[in-house]
Amino acid sequence: MIRVRFAPSPTGYLHIGAARTALFNWLYARKIGGTFLLRIEDTDLQRSTDESTRSIIEGLRWLGLDYDEEIVFQSANADGHRAAALQLIEAGKAYRDFTPKAERTTDGNVKQEIAERARAASTEGINHRSNLFRDLSPEESQARGRAGEPFAVRLKVAREGRSSFVDAVYGTQERDYSEIEDLVLLRSDGHPLYNLSVVCDDIEMRITDVIRGQDHLTNTHKQILIYEALGAPVPRFAHLPLILAPNKAKLSKRKHGEVVSLTTYRDRGFVPAAFRNFLALMGWSPNDESEIMSRDELVARFTLESIHRAPAVFNFNETDARQWTDQKAMWMNAEYIRTMPVSELAVMVRAELEAAGLWKPEYETSGRGWFERAVEVIRQRFHTLKDFSGQGRAYFGEEFEFDEAAVKKNLQKEPRLKELLPALAERIEQTEPFTMETCEAALRAFADESEMKAGVFINAARTALTGQSVGPSMFEVFDLIGRERSARRLREAARLV
Numbered sequence: 001m002i003r004v005r006f007a008p009s010p011t012g013y014l015h016i017g018a019a020r021t022a023l024f025n026w027l028y029a030r031k032i033g034g035t036f037l038l039r040i041e042d043t044d045l046q047r048s049t050d051e052s053t054r055s056i057i058e059g060l061r062w063l064g065l066d067y068d069e070e071i072v073f074q075s076a077n078a079d080g081h082r083a084a085a086l087q088l089i090e091a092g093k094a095y096r097d098f099t100p101k102a103e104r105t106t107d108g109n110v111k112q113e114i115a116e117r118a119r120a121a122s123t124e125g126i127n128h129r130s131n132l133f134r135d136l137s138p139e140e141s142q143a144r145g146r147a148g149e150p151f152a153v154r155l156k157v158a159r160e161g162r163s164s165f166v167d168a169v170y171g172t173q174e175r176d177y178s179e180i181e182d183l184v185l186l187r188s189d190g191h192p193l194y195n196l197s198v199v200c201d202d203i204e205m206r207i208t209d210v211i212r213g214q215d216h217l218t219n220t221h222k223q224i225l226i227y228e229a230l231g232a233p234v235p236r237f238a239h240l241p242l243i244l245a246p247n248k249a250k251l252s253k254r255k256h257g258e259v260v261s262l263t264t265y266r267d268r269g270f271v272p273a274a275f276r277n278f279l280a281l282m283g284w285s286p287n288d289e290s291e292i293m294s295r296d297e298l299v300a301r302f303t304l305e306s307i308h309r310a311p312a313v314f315n316f317n318e319t320d321a322r323q324w325t326d327q328k329a330m331w332m333n334a335e336y337i338r339t340m341p342v343s344e345l346a347v348m349v350r351a352e353l354e355a356a357g358l359w360k361p362e363y364e365t366s367g368r369g370w371f372e373r374a375v376e377v378i379r380q381r382f383h384t385l386k387d388f389s390g391q392g393r394a395y396f397g398e399e400f401e402f403d404e405a406a407v408k409k410n411l412q413k414e415p416r417l418k419e420l421l422p423a424l425a426e427r428i429e430q431t432e433p434f435t436m437e438t439c440e441a442a443l444r445a446f447a448d449e450s451e452m453k454a455g456v457f458i459n460a461a462r463t464a465l466t467g468q469s470v471g472p473s474m475f476e477v478f479d480l481i482g483r484e485r486s487a488r489r490l491r492e493a494a495r496l497v
Contacts, residue, residue: 002034003208006060006067007074007198009041010052012253013261014059016314017213017243020279024240025211026065027280027302037205038067041074043197048075059262063276064295072205074197081192081200084230085153085185089141093229094185096141096151097133101188129159131182153186155225163221168238168304170214175221183222195219199226202235211238211304238304241283242311251314259316269384270329271348274336278329282312292335334383342376349375349388356389358396374480377472394466395480402496406469410459411496417460418497420450424457425490429483439478461486464493 006022008014029036040056042048060067088094133141134156145151157180164174185196192200202210210220217239227234243251251260258264265275277293285308286293286301293301315326337345353359363371378392394400411417424446431442443461447454458474465481478486 002032003206004029004211005037005039005205005207007039007041008056010049010056011044011047012052013263014056015253016260016262017251019059019262020282021212021240022060022065023279027299030299031302035068037069039072039074039201043074062266062272064272074201077201078192081197082190084200085196088229094153094155095134096145097131097154098144098149098151150188152184152188154182154184157182157225163224165224165237169307170239170309180222195222199223203232207235209236214239214242241308243282244311244313246315269386270333271336274333278332283308330383337379337382342372346372346375348385352385352389353396358389377476391468400467402467403469406463407496410463410469414456418494421494422491425487429487434483436475436479440475465489
């Protein structure tokens with residue numbers, strides 16, 4: 001049984017790179033009928049927060065990535081990690097390092113004796129096997145430990161040989177043991193370090209495949225040594241290409257802020273399926289030119305072998321409000337909004353309208369048909385769910401903003417509209433029955449009588465009724481907005497002329 005895990009640290013929001021790692025693990029597990037697990041690596045007690053943990057869980061839920069067993073919290077396993085380190089000492093595969101921390105006198109000078117011992121024990125990069133305590137006899141090591149002398153625990157790495165593994169993405173990876181230090185497993189305060197904790201938890205969780213970011217590639221050699229020292233099977237590894245910023249720098253929380261946070265896209269109106277689709281194509285692609293793929297299609301077509309080695313680039317622009325994120329992500333989101341079943345979209349639009357104070361109870365009952373029709377009609381030009389409460393606000397509420405350019409173009413170029421718009425309002429009020437067809441006939445007849453082009457009234461009416469210069473067919477807008485609201489807005493727009 002294949003078992004994979006997503007193991008984020010709860011030290012901030014869910015990074016889109018981490019979200020992609022979770023997605024690839026989930027796709028792989030679902031493709032082969034495996035198990036997808038979630039482990040929260042909360043051993044950095046100073047930086048880990050419950051809020052970050054909630055953000056991770058909510059982000060996975062938003063993307064539709066369900067995990068198959070109870071969440072594992074790494075901090076709860078610390079005793080087991082310490083026991084494993086001590087077990088390795090007993091087996092002669094690790095040793096106690098009694099090198100003291102540097103102690104400084106009040107004048108800031110390091111004590112001579114400690115400085116000499118520290119220099120002798122810290123020649124990493126010259127000779128990784130020079131630690132004074134590496135070959136201390138088991139009896140003396142144990143006696144000093146029992147006497148209360150502080151010690152770290154280090155893995156005893158062989159002096160000769162090399163580490164080797166085959167990565168599913170990057171192929172054969174090799175590293176000489178001489179390039180790997182006797183890595184610390186436990187600090188002198190008893191705190192387990194990352195490499196030990198990860199390996200112990202993966203063994204305990206019976207992880208068979210580790211799929212994670214390329215930045216962990218060098219750690220893998222160290223972790224394989226720990227697997228081998230503990231006598232545990234070594235999992236298969238697949239390392240994912242980095243996601244870079246437009247300037248080809250590594251995408252990071254510190255440098256790029258909220259643009260790399262998954263919750264940013266949720267909160268700015270992205271459809272979960274669209275962003276999941278977009279993330280999947282950040283470093284992976286099917287064997288053809290397909291781009292729009294459902295969750296089931298992604299599962300069916302995903303393979304580790306199709307993951308790219310080259311870094312992916314996330315093309316965002318924080319200086320332009322209309323281009324704040326990757327344009328392919330925005331295009332894909334618009335495609336989903338335009339083509340997904342309206343019943344599914346309506347659920348998301350409802351949540352957006354509720355958040356904006358525009359939802360009306362009748363949209364769920366007597367007005368259900370009108371609501372779904374409105375969503376169907378206006379969605380064609382929208383890019384995010386926010387557009388329904390922004391550009392589409394006029395359909396659901398009475399207070400909406402007028403686009404300044406639309407007012408200048410459609411209302412202020414023709415002075416006669418000041419008298420003609422109220423007259424058109426009266427004609428619209430008298431139209432029977434009130435339908436798209438009858439509204440079109442009434443407006444065109446009115447234009448002929450006024451000796452003006454129908455386009456002048458169509459454009460003016462669009463801005464008067466919606467505040468915009470573009471949108472669905474104007475006669476469908478009349479039908480959706482309704483007789484009374486349409487007439488009132490035409491009269492009110494006359495003051496803008």
